Amino acid sequence: MGKKKIITREFVLGAIVVLIILFLSLTTNFFSNSGMFSFMLDVSPTIVGAIALSLVIFTGNIDISAGTILGFVGFTSGILAKVLGIPIYLFVPIGMLTGMLLAGINGYITVKFKVPSIVVTLAMNMVHLGFYATFLPNAGWVENLGDNYTWFGRGRVFNLIPYIFIVAAVITVLFIFLMRYTKFGKSLYAVGGNRQAAIYAGINPDRTIINVYLVEGLLLGVAGLLKAMTANEIMPSAFQGREMVFISAAVVGGVSIFGGSGKIIGAVFGAILVYLLSITMIYMGLQDYFQFALQGVIILIAVYITVTDFDTLRKRFKRNKQAEPAVKDT
Numbered sequence: 001m002g003k004k005k006i007i008t009r010e011f012v013l014g015a016i017v018v019l020i021i022l023f024l025s026l027t028t029n030f031f032s033n034s035g036m037f038s039f040m041l042d043v044s045p046t047i048v049g050a051i052a053l054s055l056v057i058f059t060g061n062i063d064i065s066a067g068t069i070l071g072f073v074g075f076t077s078g079i080l081a082k083v084l085g086i087p088i089y090l091f092v093p094i095g096m097l098t099g100m101l102l103a104g105i106n107g108y109i110t111v112k113f114k115v116p117s118i119v120v121t122l123a124m125n126m127v128h129l130g131f132y133a134t135f136l137p138n139a140g141w142v143e144n145l146g147d148n149y150t151w152f153g154r155g156r157v158f159n160l161i162p163y164i165f166i167v168a169a170v171i172t173v174l175f176i177f178l179m180r181y182t183k184f185g186k187s188l189y190a191v192g193g194n195r196q197a198a199i200y201a202g203i204n205p206d207r208t209i210i211n212v213y214l215v216e217g218l219l220l221g222v223a224g225l226l227k228a229m230t231a232n233e234i235m236p237s238a239f240q241g242r243e244m245v246f247i248s249a250a251v252v253g254g255v256s257i258f259g260g261s262g263k264i265i266g267a268v269f270g271a272i273l274v275y276l277l278s279i280t281m282i283y284m285g286l287q288d289y290f291q292f293a294l295q296g297v298i299i300l301i302a303v304y305i306t307v308t309d310f311d312t313l314r315k316r317f318k319r320n321k322q323a324e325p326a327v328k329d330t
Helices: 003-026 033-058 066-082 088-111 118-134 148-155 163-181 183-193 195-200 205-229 240-251 266-284 288-329
Strands: none
Touching: 003 266, 033 066, 033 163, 033 183, 033 205, 033 240, 033 266, 066 088, 066 118, 066 148, 066 205, 066 240, 088 118, 088 148, 088 205, 118 288, 148 183, 148 205, 163 183, 163 266, 183 205, 195 205, 195 266, 240 266, 240 288, 266 288
8 A cells, every 4th residue: 555545545534524623613512412413314315325326336337317307307206296196105206217217328328339428427417407498397396295295204203203214324335235246246346357257257348337327317316206105295396406415425435437346345335425514614714615625525525535446556567467477487
């Protein structure tokens, strides 16, 4: 391990710890029932969204349209619940399928036309926003959703743990298992780490990428529903920029932005850290724009650490290859 790498990690971790301590000192009711409930309520959609983006990033891809997908899922489910009176056991799966459809389109275009995912999803993000503004009444703003829609988002177990936090916890455990023990998880790492080697191993990269976008869309549908269910109104464009929160959470949690490495539990802790940083800045009276700036800095630092790690591994591999003949001669 190089000195520069150690100093960088210590600096990042130290800065995070200082900000968290500052946050705790400013929020005296954080450990009260109401404070803990609010924390678990707010962080749950971010955890699910961070897991969703992590899956895509594992394959070496990205999704810049995640925020607008969340918004459309919220709008669709809200209309179904308020206007048509559809119960939760119907509008929830419809919302999840909506997320799968929108994200699946991203994956299909990326694979079919060999266009970088960052270009595809950036374009689709603009398409979504244009669609909302042009075709949705009041830009998709739906208010007074009623108890039929919000009861689950505001419900709690033991008068403390939100229902939606339990959903986020179950999803976390499920995807930790899938990434560690199943062919699905191993194929994501393989495609993101070395596409050609994955092909030699019998993995179809194109199919894997489409599948991971479908799963991501499913999770974004869940995240969109969880977020919308905690409010009494929805506006799709209000979710714009959430993808940067999810990406920040993933990379600060150790997910390589270049693909091929990272852990779900790291992304979950990253989501919690990003949330705590955001709340800290709110209590400090800092504007939303500063929060976006901090997210950008977090991504840059995480990418720098990833590049440093990769360069160290590359040099170590080269030294080992050069040393092989000498070992054989002895």
